[in-house]
Amino acid sequence: MNTPPYPYPQIAAAIEHLVTQQQAQPTLAELAERANLSPFHFQRLFTEWAGVSPKKFGQYLTLDYAxxxxxxxxxxxxxxxxxxxxxxxxxxxxxxxxxxxxxxxxxxxxxxxxxxxxxxxxxxxxxxxxxxxxxxxxxxxxxxxxxxxxxxxxxxxxxxxxxxxxxxxxxxxxxxxxxxxxxxxxxxxxxxxxxxxxxxxxxxxxxxxxxxxxxxxxxxxxxxxxxxxxxxxxxxxxxxxxxxxxxxxxxxxxxxxxxxxxxxxxxxxxxxxxxxxxxxxxxxxxxxxxxxxxxxxx
Structure with missing residues (x-):
């Protein structure tokens, strides 16, 4: 797999911010900045990777959900x-x-x-x-x-x-x-x-x-x-x-x-x-x- 098909480093940076700032409910723009992408490209990239939006993904990582x-x-x-x-x-x-x-x-x-x-x-x-x-x-x-x-x-x-x-x-x-x-x-x-x-x-x-x-x-x-x-x-x-x-x-x-x-x-x-x-x-x-x-x- 010489050409990595997965954007994990960018996704991981966004997820870390999503988790650590969960109470503040980070915006799409903030998450995109963490991934060093435009909001449009980040939304598309994240949804392709996860199958759901960043907002929905964050719900799976809450204490109440667990x-x-x-x-x-x-x-x-x-x-x-x-x-x-x-x-x-x-x-x-x-x-x-x-x-x-x-x-x-x-x-x-x-x-x-x-x-x-x-x-x-x-x-x-x-x-x-x-x-x-x-x-x-x-x-x-x-x-x-x-x-x-x-x-x-x-x-x-x-x-x-x-x-x-x-x-x-x-x-x-x-x-x-x-x-x-x-x-x-x-x-x-x-x-x-x-x-x-x-x-x-x-x-x-x-x-x-x-x-x-x-x-x-x-x-x-x-x-x-x-x-x-x-x-x-x-x-x-x-x-x-x-x-x-x-x-x-x-x-x-x-x-x-x-x-x-x-x-x-x-x-x-x-x-x-x-x-x-x-x-x-x-x-x-x-x-x-x-x-x-x-x-x-x-």
């Missing part, structure tokens, strides 16, 4: 459908399958394995993607001071690194299709993710897959889901250690107070992903049943 999401509850695996949707209309079809390495493989740290990798662009900035045997082994969003090889070695210390962007690109494009309007291309039905972690970590990461796109869960809810309601702190540690961003949706877990909390790849990126997913969910509902939601694009 609290309402948590109060709705039952967002985990007990809920198979949403709003009566089924089949092709489902908002959330699990397309990620976690495969944990054996205890012996865990100790070996990837010894004897080839870890192919490349750096690509996404709606949320550049990321390094590592693959072992055609399975996703790492997805790490990058900042200016990140060294992709160091991140890969940290996750798989004994694996042999092979720079192979052409080989890995099909996986990257399945995860983040190069399309506008909120990335509405169909995703693959199943995508295997190879995870190197303890039994407890794997249990937590599996639980994260049960949170549908556009929904939120608290650390307490995840702890209860895995049958260890008093292990909230340990759950938070496991979530923070997740080596596969976005696909294993640790970004959908927030504090029970409604505050978004931290994120391994930055709180600003977490806000961007959550708002983007909420917009996709609302768009899907509107597409399935016009008039189901009103004012979605105010």
């Amino acid at each position: 609290k309402q999401q948590l109060r709705n509850g039952a967002v985990l695996s007990a809920v198979a459908d949403e709003a009566g949707l089924s089949g092709a209309g489902r908002l959330h079809d699990p397309f990620v399958r976690i495969e944990g390495v054996t205890p012996g493989q865990f100790k070996q740290g990837g010894r004897g394995l080839l870890l192919h990798y490349g750096v690509f662009d996404s709606p949320f900035g550049p990321f390094v993607l590592g693959s072992i045997g055609g399975k996703v082994a790492l997805l790490h969003f990058l900042t200016d001071d990140n060294v992709p090889e160091a991140l890969l070695t940290q996750a798989w210390p004994k694996a042999t690194l092979v720079w192979a962007p052409t080989l890995v690109r099909p996986l990257a494009e399945q995860i983040f299709p190069s399309v506008g309007a909120g990335g509405t291309s169909d995703r693959p039905r199943r995508l295997a993710v190879l995870m190197r972690g303890t039994a407890f970590q794997l249990k937590v990461w599996e639980a994260l897959l049960s949170i549908p796109e556009g929904h939120l869960a608290s650390y307490d809810q995840i702890a209860a889901t895995i049958g260890q309601p008093t292990a909230t702190r340990a759950v938070g540690t496991a979530i923070g250690a997740n080596p596969v961003g976005y696909l294993i949706p640790c970004h959908r877990v927030i504090k029970k107070t409604g505050l978004f909390g931290g994120y391994r790849w930055g709180s600003g990126r977490k806000q961007a992903i959550l708002g983007w997913e909420a917009a996709r969910r609302e768009t899907a509902l509107l597409t399935h049943e016009p008039g189901l939601l009103t004012g979605a694009f105010d």
